[in-house]
Amino acid sequence: MGTIIKASCTCGYKTEELYYGAGMADHGSVCKVPALRNGSSGLEMVNIKKKMFYPDYVFYNENILSGFPNNSRTIDFYPIKLHTEGNLCPACKDYTLSMADVGCFD
Ligand SMILES: [Zn+2]
Secondary structure, X not given: OEEEEEEEEOOOXXXXXXXXXXXXXXXXXXXXXXXEEOOOOOOEEEEHHHHHXXXXXXXXXXXXXXXXXXOOOEEEEXXXXXXXXXXXXXXXXXXXXXXXXXXXXX
């Protein structure tokens, strides 16, 4: 089961509902994780299991986007962990982006 998340920042940047992880049907081959493309100002959901096809993306479970150290609660989709606070905002470039767990999907 995947988790529906929303990202928002104090600067006003926010996303729509994002489908993190995978549903039942595609669990083996898909794990969507928020990511940023080099130079992009928008967060995108990218299948981390196909990471080799996205060399110019950095994922939010990596320290460069999640900040370090970051002791906030995590939203887990094993083995991926997303921090709920202190993530890099693609709009203002501060580590002030929050991710909230708003539901789940099959
Ligand atoms: Zn921001």
